[in-house]
Amino acid sequence: MTRQAAGRGVPSLRAWSGVEWALAAALLVLAAAAWVVTSVVAMPDMRLGILAGPSPMGGDMAAMSVGLGLFVLTWVVMMAAMMLPAITPFTVGVRTLLPAGTRTRRVLVGLTLGYLAVWSALGLLAYAVVRGFDTVAESGSTTAVKTGAVVLLVAGGYQFTPLKRWCLVRCRSPLALVMRHGPQASRGPVGAFAVGMRHGGYCVGCCWGLMAVLLAAGVMSLVWMAVIAAAITIEKVLPRPELAGRLWGAGLLGAGAVLFLAPGLVAM
Template identity: 65%
Template structure:
């Protein structure tokens, strides 16, 4: 299947097995330019990790599952710090998500060929991160709700955290999770359908990045809720959640892997409810 003006390059890496991400070339087949692109994205991710560590407020390294404590004045995140939270959130998403979308970006470059300019790839990445930036609005509201719960003290905070784990674990088994994960792992249909707008303008590429980001958000929102409950700006918890997301997007048997993660979250949530 081809789209006018955009023909996938033949050769190794573009014929994956039945469980492999479609449209993403195997790393062993990447050209030097594609390796350079991957290195650039990973370098940006590394920089984002460093910036996140520098920007993160100390009290945001814990959540209702890990001993969240209000700052003076009874607020973990003052309303005036909303812009700062959103900025840190976007940087944090870049740190966590750029490694996971690196194979996708390499696949996009290969499928678009010479029409995959630097501006096109930058617009795709910006569209992807824009989705997660908007998600930060809800993330801020959730953290504020967790903060109010933590201020009440008692076992309620642990119980709320346990419910977050149970919801996240249950979501791993839902058809919506699988539907989003398939499209997040296999962007070939998205690329072929929107190849012309992607290659035709930066706005078109941005729009496709938004679509891909939407699939990723649908796939990962529950894991992000776990991060909010564990410590939204904790580098350790960020690394753990980012590892889970990357594994889900790259391993040969994503359904089995997702169910294993779901089972672990369900077991942990049930244990917290039984023995808070």
């Protein structure tokens, strides 16, 4: 970690206590378990999206017949797999900044569960979007790829907006969260859960474009999950997040423009 990281509330790795290393290890073990579970329960037809080529989700609707409940359950596990590594330094930073008497396990669990609850609720919207993509895929592979290209263009453009930067700053800074909401988080697990939801809201505002790309590329593809999770983690953890965000944005804009003008590159 750098001085910049320490300044926003994330302590240097060398300054982490044994308890903080244990907390980080626990979060990463949970993330690893979630990756394993996702690989087991992911529906095969949902590993491909509208950007993958000809009618990846069309034709056989059996994959979607599992319904909303199973999709959201799988989505919750996916969000744990993708987001827990990204929020590990943040959670350690929050623990460091909270008053000594309030750094309880229940408070930290409440913060984490509140954060994941927001991403889990987003699964309802994700299900609707995926069903819409499924309908688009039935219209033909060229239409599907062009629709996916529009998703890339929108997501890439969002990376350059002031709202993206505003959410990213708040999503990265434990210091800002504790200064604004520390007393509420310190009251107990209920208050911590509410504060965790606030943090999750900032993160959704920061990362929804990248998650839309995942829906178009293959919502349950382990490869694309890893790519998007890596991009999100880099923005949240490493220095110069705005530069990284602009690089992702430029890449998405370029890929979206190419696929929109030449869908035949993947459509058949």
